[in-house]
Amino acid sequence: MRAAPDLSTAVWRKSSYSNNEGGVCVEVADEIPGLVPVRDSQRPHGPALLIPHHAWAAFIAGLKGERPAGR
Template sequence: MKKIPDASTLSTWRKSSHSDNGDGGCIEISDSHPDGIPVRDSKNPNGPAVIFVTTTWRSFVDSVKGRDLPA
């Protein structure tokens, strides 16, 4: 798994429309990275980001949307 040491080097971060904007406790993703989907903690914008393979990220999102995750 690839990492970006300082996630603030990317400028195209976005939060889910379902995130709770009250305390800033959510993840953000970037759609424009050539190696996959970077994910960072919104409370730590200068911290690291993990880059997921695009197909892996899509599978995860589809599972969450379909509530197919194990309990």
């Protein structure tokens, strides 16, 4: 089992579907090799989900109605 990456210096960005009215938003961080950290923007010091990059790519492709690469 590998250790969780240090996210203390991660640069987080909100979903492009988020607004500034305090709604339910998710944030993702880039530049973590092989992983896409995801967290609740209303709980920035709470836990983050660590999603493998290939699974995140398939998830986004599914949202866009595309087929993931390699399938």
